[in-house]
Amino acid sequence: MSEETLEPEKWVENYADMLYRYTLVLVKGPDVADELVQVTFFAALKSQHTFAGKSTEKTWLFGIFKHKTMDRFRSSKKNLNLDITDADADRIQFDTTGHMTPSPNNWNVDSEKATENKELAQVLAKCMNGLSEKFHHIFVLKEIEGLSSEKICKEFNLKPTNLWVMLHRARNQLKLCMESNWLTKE
Structure with a gap:
């Protein structure tokens, strides 16, 4: 080599x-x-x-x-306030059996092609920018940078349950944004 x-x-x-x-x-x-x-x-x-x-x-x-x-x-x-407030609440609702309402759309996206799609990258960037700063930071560190939950909790002085809630809400907000800004175009 x-x-x-x-x-x-x-x-x-x-x-x-x-x-x-x-x-x-x-x-x-x-x-x-x-x-x-x-x-x-x-x-x-x-x-x-x-x-x-x-x-x-x-x-x-x-x-x-x-x-x-x-x-x-x-x-x-x-300068980041990581307190969870009512404004951070999920916009996704669940029925009495624990299923999302409405049900999630089938994305039918080929992950190989999606990574090369500049338009998808722009929509994802827009959706990421739509997250609150605290959700954005936590999501990037966990899902993109690959930091362990333990390290994130230690770095930001968070309890594991608070981290889980923040990641869950960030993912849900991204899902809704991607569905309304990307999947409706296809």
């Missing part, structure tokens, strides 16, 4: 759009997304001497990006 080399002069051309689209799903707003992409490239330039060539340039940049995103979440958590 040959070792990979860095080509910083091509990073913007090769990776900026990809990082930006991914960032829009993680953070609220294009300004923050722009900033995170720039911070990622700057950090990569500063630490390019540490690149060992054992991974691809893309993998290395995404690793830096994930660290910068986590740093941003940690710094913003100080």
